[in-house]
Amino acid sequence: MKHFKTEDFTLESGSEISDINIAYQVFGDFSPSKKVVWVCHALTANSDVEDWWNGLFGENDLFNSDKYTIVCANILGSCYGTSFKSEEKLPLISIRDMIEMHQKLADFLNISSIDFLIGGSLGGMQALEWAVTNPDFISNLTVIATNAKHSPWGIAFNEAQRMALNSGENGIEAARAIALLSYRNYETFDKTQEDNEEKLENFRAATYQKYQGEKLRKRFTKESYWILSKSMDSNNLGRNRISIENALSKITAKTLVIGIESDILFPISEQEYLAKNIKNSKLEIIKSLYGHDGFLLETKQILTVLKNYFIELKVED
Amino acid sequence: MKHFKTEDFTLESGSEISDINIAYQVFGDFSPSKKVVWVCHALTANSDVEDWWNGLFGENDLFNSDKYTIVCANILGSCYGTSFKSEEKLPLISIRDMIEMHQKLADFLNISSIDFLIGGSLGGMQALEWAVTNPDFISNLTVIATNAKHSPWGIAFNEAQRMALNSGENGIEAARAIALLSYRNYETFDKTQEDNEEKLENFRAATYQKYQGEKLRKRFTKESYWILSKSMDSNNLGRNRISIENALSKITAKTLVIGIESDILFPISEQEYLAKNIKNSKLEIIKSLYGHDGFLLETKQILTVLKNYFIELKVED
Numbered sequence: 001m002k003h004f005k006t007e008d009f010t011l012e013s014g015s016e017i018s019d020i021n022i023a024y025q026v027f028g029d030f031s032p033s034k035k036v037v038w039v040c041h042a043l044t045a046n047s048d049v050e051d052w053w054n055g056l057f058g059e060n061d062l063f064n065s066d067k068y069t070i071v072c073a074n075i076l077g078s079c080y081g082t083s084f085k086s087e088e089k090l091p092l093i094s095i096r097d098m099i100e101m102h103q104k105l106a107d108f109l110n111i112s113s114i115d116f117l118i119g120g121s122l123g124g125m126q127a128l129e130w131a132v133t134n135p136d137f138i139s140n141l142t143v144i145a146t147n148a149k150h151s152p153w154g155i156a157f158n159e160a161q162r163m164a165l166n167s168g169e170n171g172i173e174a175a176r177a178i179a180l181l182s183y184r185n186y187e188t189f190d191k192t193q194e195d196n197e198e199k200l201e202n203f204r205a206a207t208y209q210k211y212q213g214e215k216l217r218k219r220f221t222k223e224s225y226w227i228l229s230k231s232m233d234s235n236n237l238g239r240n241r242i243s244i245e246n247a248l249s250k251i252t253a254k255t256l257v258i259g260i261e262s263d264i265l266f267p268i269s270e271q272e273y274l275a276k277n278i279k280n281s282k283l284e285i286i287k288s289l290y291g292h293d294g295f296l297l298e299t300k301q302i303l304t305v306l307k308n309y310f311i312e313l314k315v316e317d
Numbered sequence: 318m319k320h321f322k323t324e325d326f327t328l329e330s331g332s333e334i335s336d337i338n339i340a341y342q343v344f345g346d347f348s349p350s351k352k353v354v355w356v357c358h359a360l361t362a363n364s365d366v367e368d369w370w371n372g373l374f375g376e377n378d379l380f381n382s383d384k385y386t387i388v389c390a391n392i393l394g395s396c397y398g399t400s401f402k403s404e405e406k407l408p409l410i411s412i413r414d415m416i417e418m419h420q421k422l423a424d425f426l427n428i429s430s431i432d433f434l435i436g437g438s439l440g441g442m443q444a445l446e447w448a449v450t451n452p453d454f455i456s457n458l459t460v461i462a463t464n465a466k467h468s469p470w471g472i473a474f475n476e477a478q479r480m481a482l483n484s485g486e487n488g489i490e491a492a493r494a495i496a497l498l499s500y501r502n503y504e505t506f507d508k509t510q511e512d513n514e515e516k517l518e519n520f521r522a523a524t525y526q527k528y529q530g531e532k533l534r535k536r537f538t539k540e541s542y543w544i545l546s547k548s549m550d551s552n553n554l555g556r557n558r559i560s561i562e563n564a565l566s567k568i569t570a571k572t573l574v575i576g577i578e579s580d581i582l583f584p585i586s587e588q589e590y591l592a593k594n595i596k597n598s599k600l601e602i603i604k605s606l607y608g609h610d611g612f613l614l615e616t617k618q619i620l621t622v623l624k625n626y627f628i629e630l631k632v633e634d
Contacts, residue, residue: 163481163527173484182498200411
């Protein structure tokens with residue numbers, strides 16, 4: 001893991017942060033013959049894309065470091081090596097702030113353009129923002145299960161999580177359990193957490209929720225969880241840009257939008273909206289038992305969609 | 318409000334409770350010429366059915382106390398006047414325990430049979446249980462947005478709420494915000510809590526969640542919320558009855574099952590399952606922007622369905 005340091009930064013909210021230290025990883029060498037792939041990670045992930053997105057990123061995968069130079073930076077607000085100082089305990093970090101920081105890092109790395117920019121969920125929000133704000137910088141854009149403006153439904157889910165975080169020390173466990181409900185759906189729990197014993201309590205679905213809560217508490221901080229949930233809420237490509245449609249019309253990258261049929265958090269309607277309003281775009285829908293989490297789990301399907309898309313675009317993969 | 322007292326009671330779990338005091342209300346006099354309507358209330362409601370189900374129950378409504386004798390008892394575990402002593406701080410109260418208590422009260426009131434038994438959600442669970450356990454006692458049964466066995470999805474929602482309750486003093490506020498997500502859906506929040514201002518935070522959907530959380534904290538106890546959420550989880554008509562299908566086949570009441578198309582907590586598939594497995598049953602689906610909460614809010618549609626059903630059955634309404 002490498003670190004990129006920068007002194008001062010004014011957030012979109014107007015607040016100042018300082019002593020910023022961005023953790024990032026580069027997989028593969030920089031070379032004029034190699035295409036640059038930039039990955040924007042989601043809420044609780046990190047710069048180690050070969051870990052959390054294996055099947056797409058790794059030695060034997062489509063995006064491997066022999067063929068590509070792959071960059072992934074831990075986002076501003078996250079707790080995996082990225083840090084900063086702030087007057088405010090929990091400053092509001094917008095998606096635009098994250099992209100301004102990604103751009104600073106890209107400039108520092110002497111990247112003149114990104115051949116493939118890819119992200120799902122909160123990562124998709126960043127990728128869209130970058131393609132809107134600096135269209136010439138991005139040649140190909142792939143976004144999965146994301147949106148142009150976060151929905152009232154998504155904000156309500158996030159607020160319930162922040163209310164849980166505020167309740168006390170282990171609130172992050174409840175917050176994760178809430179999030180999991182939005183990442184999955186009725187079918188997921190029905191097919192994977194059904195009890196057939198005749199009992200009165202200690203059901204599998206309940207045990208699973210507690211397990212997932214504890215697991216996150218051990219690897220994440222409540223401060224980062226709070227900040228990034230507010231970042232997600234703030235997502236609105238149209239803010240101070242006349243309209244969302246106007247913002248999306250700025251994107252010149254060849255764009256692939258992938259939606260997951262069973263996603264209740266970022267429903268297909270949001271993916272259709274993106275594809276409809278981005279000029280050079282194509283929409284692909286994949287099926288999954290896992291709802292929104294399909295963006296991490298259905299790597300085989302995503303791979304197939306990406307490979308076909310590359311053939312169509314006559315891109316060497 | 319009246320009170321029914323009973324000394325000792327052995328719960329389905331084997332635990333003992335004592336000094337039980339059940340708060341209940343009777344609307345209208347008992348008279349041989351009047352039909353008896355019994356209402357089973359849901360999670361955070363109470364015996365005042367004319368308050369929380371007005372539009373169906375009240376002076377000018379279908380179920381009025383001039384024509385019917387209407388009984389509604391605050392359920393065991395709830396905090397609206399019903400109380401008990403227990404060795405365990407939070408005993409497990411099953412739906413069967415609630416019905417055993419309702420039956421004791423019905424016997425005390427010299428009710429020889431119930432002409433109309435009606436309930437939605439947790440109230441529907443009770444109504445189904447009563448019709449299974451004492452079929453001859455119930456002539457007509459109407460259940461709305463409920464199930465025969467609580468789903469892993471429903472249990473996961475409840476566990477997230479209990480994790481929030483456990484987090485600290487105001488955990489009940491987060492619990493209510495979580496519940497609200499399951500009572501509504503994407504469309505509900507989209508149509509009622511959209512922001513059009515270009516802001517970075519303090520979105521309407523978040524404010525709404527906080528408001529609903531505070532509102533419940535002021536009127537409910539965390540102990541009751543915990544107990545009743547476990548009661549809901551325990552719902553399984555098939556427990557120790559060979560199978561759910563076998564249990565449902567015991568019901569002899571003429572049964573109307575009402576489902577709400579947009580209900581994500583008690584989806585239509587669960588209503589179809591009930592109607593399919595209850596002999597003299599009819600299924601009606603209503604539409605609502607409000608998802609599961611439609612069972613409380615769509616009284617006009619429920620009224621229309623009930624009136625048509627009464628005509629079909631040649632019941633005087």
